[in-house]
Amino acid sequence: MEHVSLTGGTGFLGWHTRAALKSYGIPTRTVAVGDSFDLDRAAASIAGASRFIHIAGVNRGSDDEVRVGNVRFADQMAAAIRRAEPAPAVVVYANSTQAGHGGIYGDSKAAAAEILQSAANAVGAVFQNTLLPNLFGEHGRPFYNAVTATFCHLISQGEQPTVQQDKELTLLHAQDAADLLIEAGREIDGNARQVHETVSGLLRRLSGMASLYDHGQIPDLASKFDRDLFNTYRSYTFPAQTPIRLTRHEDARGSFCEIIRSHGGGGQSSFSTTVPGMTRGDHFHRRKMERFTVESGEAVIALRRLFHDEVFEFRVSGSGPVAVDMPTMWAHKITNVGNAELFTSFWSNEIFDPNFPDTIAEAV
Missing domain, CATH: 2.60.120.10 (Jelly Rolls)
Structure with a gap:
């Protein structure tokens, strides 16, 4: 039976990707990385996959933790790809738009992409390097995944966040990111699904939604972005504001x-x-x-x-x-x-x- 294997299955984007795969009826297998990595088990999970998606990464930590972690995970998965029999048909990397633009994180993501592409080429698999911007979505981890998660968490707790540095963000809902990773070889316009908003504008939107929802009212959900943003905020209010x-x-x-x-x-x-x-x-x-x-x-x-x-x-x-x-x-x-x-x-x-x-x- 067709299956998709992926790393980072319990993380933010991994959870969203598994949810999307479930909606399509595609079985998934998760692959452990880091200290829990086992080459034989990883190769067995990847073997015969229609798609192997590498999501796990290090976003926060010391410079050494970020630099070493992302390359280490890629090396582990590259070894598993080479050992898997049969090899996965497609190897997808959940990369970042920061890759190749300098900085410890961007450089480590770019290096990981090269490692995975080399392994995919070695076994004759198609390689898809998917560059993702700032992600937001249900159940993101505050103070870690993205500013949207932090804002939602604080507002739902009755606190008022402040903007330390205002700038324009390129935002993509995690379910859209999951669709890109799952259907990377098909016609999906990832750019059309992105939204540009400032940090202060994002805070205003969320604060306005929260003020209405505090009274059980539903904000204007005419736009896809507002719907996705409201669903994101609601995930931080459950179960405290239910019923x-x-x-x-x-x-x-x-x-x-x-x-x-x-x-x-x-x-x-x-x-x-x-x-x-x-x-x-x-x-x-x-x-x-x-x-x-x-x-x-x-x-x-x-x-x-x-x-x-x-x-x-x-x-x-x-x-x-x-x-x-x-x-x-x-x-x-x-x-x-x-x-x-x-x-x-x-x-x-x-x-x-x-x-x-x-x-x-x-x-x-």
Whole structure:
């Protein structure tokens, strides 16, 4: 069976790449580097792969740690590529746009690319050197991966970040980077997916999104960048801001409750009934946002982050309405745990497209 092997599978970009591969139904094998590297195991994992993607690297540390680490990882993978039988068809390197532009990090990334290309040439594999700019996305590590992760973390904790050095950033969402790495030999315009924004502009966008989301409101998601940025921010608010309490207004006529307030962009609302004991869901989304609101009945909403074991559960009821927003790349489901029929409303930020459903089966 076709498979893709990759290094750095538990890191930021590696996790996003595994999530993208899962959405395409492509099995993955992870390869350890550094002190955990074993040549025979690595060669066995790479053997016969349709694509081997080298993602693992050293982004932070002393000059020696960065210089030696990136070259060491490349040397390890080059040895595995040469030993693998059969060799991988394509070798992809998750390189940086800083490569070849001086500096310890850029020079070490450029040197690693040369090592991997030599190994790919030796075994007759296609080599793809993918230059990636500043990445952002769900579950980035603050104070390490990128300024976006740091801003999201601080804002979600109620702190106000400051801009130490304002400059223009070239930003690419990690799911777009994953698509480039997975489909590097196909027609994908990586430049068209990049966005240019200043550090201060990025902070303004995130602060504005957070101020709305603090009240359960959805910012304008008309642009792909704002959607991806908002999904990134939301990943830092879960589970602390889940569920979102809704206000019920009651009078002699009955009650009224506002479910969603969106400030722009597309959207689709739907409604379901579920009989006692039955479940809906068991899937995840890569990009779309989805909100569940139980209007009548009793339910448990369960969520699990891809490639993790911990399951978060929220018991919800129509008698005390709340909204539960599904984080991207988290499997989720809703189960009727009451004795009566369950009435649930669903909202997503985009109109469902059967050709691109962005709904991938995955059990919670």
